[in-house]
Amino acid sequence: MSRIHVTTTVNGDAVDYLCEADDTLLDVLRDQLDLTGSKEGCASGDCGACTVELDGRLVCSCLVLGAEAEGRTVETIEGMANGDVLHPLQKNFIEKAALQCGVCTPGILVAAKNLLDHTPDPSEEEVRYWLAGNLCRCTGYDKIIRAVLDTAAEMRGAA
Amino acid sequence: MAKDEFEKREFKVVGTRVARPDGLDKVTGRARYGADMSAPGMLVGYCLRSPHAHARIKSIDTSEAEAMAGVKAVITRADFTNVPASDGTRDILDNVMANDKALYDGHTVAAVAATSRSAAKAALKAIKVDYEVLPHVTDVDAAMLPGAPELHQGRQQESVPEGFSQNVLARSQYGHGDVDAGFAQADVIIERSFKTAATHQGYIEPHACLATMGNDNQGDLFCCTQGHYMVRNTCADILGMESGRLRVTASEIGGGFGGKTTVFLEPVALMLSKKSGKPVKMTMSRDEVMRASGPTASTSIDIKIGTTRDGVITAATGEFRYQSGCFYAMNGALGAMCGFAPYDLENLKSVGWEVTTNRPKAAAYRAPGAPMAAFAVESVVDEVAKEIGMDPIDFRLKNAADEGTKSAYGPTYPAIGLRATLEAAKAHPHWSAPLGKNQGRGVGCGFWFNFGGDTCVSLMLNPDGTVSLSEGNPDIGGSRASMSMMAAEELGVPYENVRTIVADTASLGQNEVTDGSRVTFAVGLATIKAARHAIEIMKARAAATWGIDAEAVEWVDGAAQPAGPNAGKFPPLTVKEIAATMSNTGGPIAGHFEANAEGAGVSFGTHICDTEVDPETGAVKILRYTVFQDAGKAVHPDYVEGQLQGGAVQGIGWALNEEYIYGEDGTLQNAGYLDYRIPVASDLPMIEPVILEIPNPGHPYGVRGVGETGIVPPLATIANAVSRAAGVRMTSLPMSPPKVLAAIKAN
Missing domain, CATH: 3.10.20.30 (Beta-grasp domain)
Incomplete structure (x- = not known):
């Protein structure tokens, strides 16, 4: 071929x-x-x-x-990281235990970054629906959603 | 060693929320999972799978496939000439490469290794298999009946009475007392039958491996597994080689939940590599994972509970019929042991049945066998409480097992945390929060045994005073962090100074699989003991340096110091100082520990859930969910919470959506994430975890495993909530909208 x-x-x-x-x-x-x-x-x-x-x-x-x-x-x-400087989402996923096995983490981080790029102040519901196409079987999503919301706040300078 | 390990102490590292050592790799895409490894000259391997649920394999013609461009090896069962030593491994071989019959849709019948995916796939199409299609059975109740299509002959154990098909492999009974006398004392008796569908663990990472095997009968295997020692031993037995000649390295694991506690691709990849003389990488598609890995049992359960008007259970019986696919698996017995475990019962008869059907052999899934049993038992418990007008938590408290209770499965409990979880649930604001229209609240309890098992840990002191720790269990939930924390705690050094790695099978002694919620308990215990061993050596070195007896040295805050004024007056020697001079004081310092760990400590949890049922569609929404579980001691609270949250959400999927659907032809109809729908972020609320800490007497820090119990209560909890919201008792899982709607309409 x-x-x-x-x-x-x-x-x-x-x-x-x-x-x-x-x-x-x-x-x-x-x-x-x-x-x-x-x-x-x-x-x-x-x-x-x-x-x-x-x-x-x-x-x-x-x-x-x-x-x-x-x-x-x-x-x-x-x-996603700039050299050895992690994107705030990457940093917070580590600090806030937003991953377990980590196999879904790359896709979730890419999707979450895209959300925050155009929606800097998403509601919990917006984050949940935005990430509804990214399956995670370990976490129950709780700590992922919190990490995204916390990162959004941090990036807005409101943390 | 089981009883008296626990010593109360103030923790400095344990109980904090430190960053995990594998975090950076996992957020940057660097982490290497099963499918992420390559080798020079590597081929790719694929399986040909049976399209039939049950068929005799009359012949397989691979000649055309073998002659195709790029094809380097084609194998069938004929290539596996060795007969495995154990019956269990023989079943595994029959599962990974069909013998004379294909036993389920997706059963591997041949495999190909080729230079490209397209060449391999073309070769699969060129293999000619002549099947004689046989009658099949996939439902547990149908499979038990005399006259049902039978998978095997002569495998029925003596425990099975007359009157059943050969598919019924075993019956086991638990309990005590006189249930007839107990029911005679009851004011209220409720009896119900339940069914649950088979579900899949749903790990996002499909099975994958990279095998290198030569004609010197020496091999290397890189794979995603919950236990690389198990992989080594099983593959060596299947291939007829000495286990020491096969080295297995565990990749990062993209979820397992019990589903990666056996082998599927690994022996096939090794055989393809052996035959082709080249490394072979194999990766399952999602379709293959669903059709041909190890889902759960589906079940059919009868429960009968009798109680007095004032809420004392007088007798209970259960029949737990589990189909575990095409080979023997102990699942019904586990259901029969676990279902009534939360209760102090005078009269109990609990019977488990193991049944084969034309489905893939079930693998473990987080407390295997227990969630379905808890669903059935806790549903009747809820109904009984309602019938006598008692609060369902009060009813459970009145009958709850405690220290000293003779358990449903025999042993007498040591200190347990069930009552603490129930009391915490009752006191929590969730329990008394108001509910709206079409809303209902459910509560449920769950139990899991927890295991210990073979465990080795090696702890090495580096010349600069940092510590390297080798364990042999794939890290599925943050255990490298937890081991570093426990080593740091014991040694008295900062967490950052201890790096834990998962060693390959040639670098550390035998380790039991990462299962049974055993790792934080058993590997943690071994880590603490290995650290204590290293401390003894460091104390001896300090004693020699000072010229005093080793017994006169104590270990305080990461340093050796004279035990008292009589021992002499010397400034403390820190880990770093001892390490710096170790070459001159006797050579390298390392601690190690090996044991078959006992004293795992049973685990209990209680869940509360609020649901809203849409009476027009039957759709169920989870409004609020709270988990109460005894962790003994939470080493890393974030990861304990993560286990409780993850287990609860898997249970939500099991309760509401997930189900293996077989067609009339016995083939799986929904082998993908589109039609087998696991919970997504927008389906869920936050899951509130409440950690109780009732120390496990069998662990130095009081740790109990927490990984599995979290999936046991949700099925019942949600069913109780939906039943109360819809005003009708739900007895069949999943409670998908059509079923809920039909139940509402039939009421």
Whole structure:
């Protein structure tokens, strides 16, 4: 099968790769670019563990083809910290015990950051509905929701 | 060693909320889970699975697949020539690679390793399996009847009476007293039958492994598991190799909840690697996880409870019929042991049944067998209390088990925390908060045994005075943090000075699986003992330095010091100072501890839940939820709370939504997260955890395991709340909207 040459930007870096027509963006991120922070929990867009930003919009990377990333901008969990400085969400997820096994954490952090980027003062209900596409089986979501709300407050300078 | 380990003390590190050592890796995407590891020259492996619920495998032709480009190995059961030593492992082999019959939809019948996913998938399609489809059965009650399609012959134990199909493998009975005499004394007797659907642990990380195996019969395996020693021993037995020749390294684990306490892909990947001579990585899809890993039992339960008008239970009986899929599993017995465990009963008969059906073999799921039993028992307890007009917490307090109570399953309880959880629940504002229209409040209790088991810990003092701790249990809920905390507490050094890692199977002795809520208890106990061992060595080094007897040295606040004025006058020697000179005082310093840990300490919890039932649709909303559980001593309160919250929410899913749905053809109809719906953030309120601390006498700090009990009360608690809100007793799980609506309409 002939492969498709794709040129794109991932976490600010220009990258290119060859993918098969049915490779998903998640396959490419994990298997070709070695960005294994995005996880495959279902491959059907139901669990959100593979959540990334594509041109600033949240997508399940398992539902996007690798070929569709041509000329676009992809942001993954690996691009969330600035060097060794964690994003406030990352810092608070550690400090407030908002993770247990951690396998859903990358997708949840990417989704929560996207929320706070455009909604700096979300209600609890808004956070709950925004993260409804990100399954977590360990925590019951309680500490995750609190960490997102606390981070929003902190980032607004109201903490 | 069980009884007198506990010593009251003031804690400096234990009980604080420190950051976890694996936190940074997990928030940056660096953490390596089962599917995140690669090896040079690696192949990818995939399984061919039976599309039939029950079928004889007449032949498998792999010749076309083997000849395809990129295909490096194709295996079937014929490649597994070794006969495992134990019956249990033989069942595991039959489960991971079908023998003469496919026993459920999704049962592996062959596997392929190839240079790419597309090549492997094409090869799977080219394998020709000739099946003779057989009649199947998936329902527990149907499977027990004479004349039911039978999976196996000759496996029925002598405990099973006449009149049942061969699918009924075992019957076990617990209890004491004379139930007929007890019921004769009762003023009120209520008898109900219940059914619960099979559910799945729903860990977000599918099973995955990377296997490297050569023709020198030596191998390495990296996999997500709750117990890499179990993986090593099981795979070695299946492959017919010495266990010491297989090294297993546990990846970070993306959830397990009991579902990763056995093997599925690992022996297959090792065999593919052995045959191809290359590393092989295998990863399950979600569909495969649902169809072919280890969900829970589904159940059919009868409960009968008799009570006096003033609220004393005079007798109780239970029949707990559990189907655990296609092989023997002890689940009905656990249900029969746990269901009545919260109560002090004079007359009890509790019977467990183990039944096989054409479903994947059940694995553990957080207090395996107990939640369904508690659902049935606590529902009748609630109904009895209502019938005699007694507050359901008061009724439970009146009959609650205490220290000295003969338990439902035999032993007499030491100090337990059930009454404390009930009293805390009664005193909590939640219990007396007002309710609105269509709303109901439920309460329920739950019990789990907790386990100890084989445990090894090694604690190494580094030359700069920091400490490295090796444990052998995959960290599923923050246990590396907890071990560092307990080591720091005992040594008297800062938490940050102790780094805990999970060692591979070649680096530390045998460790029992991360199960039975055992790790914080058993590994914690071993950590404390390993630290004490290191302290003894450090005291001896200080004594030698000072030229006094080792007995004349005591350990205070992270330093050796003379035990009193008679011992001599020397300034204390800190861990750091002792470490700096250890090369000259006798060499490296390390403490270790190995034991089959006893004294785990049973665990109880009480939950309260408010629900609102929509009378138009039957939909149930969880309005408020509070968990009360005895933790003995909460080493890291955040992670204890996390266990209570997570267990409660898994229970909410089990109670309201989750269910394995089989079609008439015996195939699973909802093998994905879209149709098997676990709770999402917008379904839920905050879950309030209330930690009680009744010290466990079997642990130096009083720790009890907390991981499992949290899932035991929710099914009953929510059913009691829904039953009170809807005005009709709910006896079948899940309480999905159609079922609730039908119950309301039938009322």
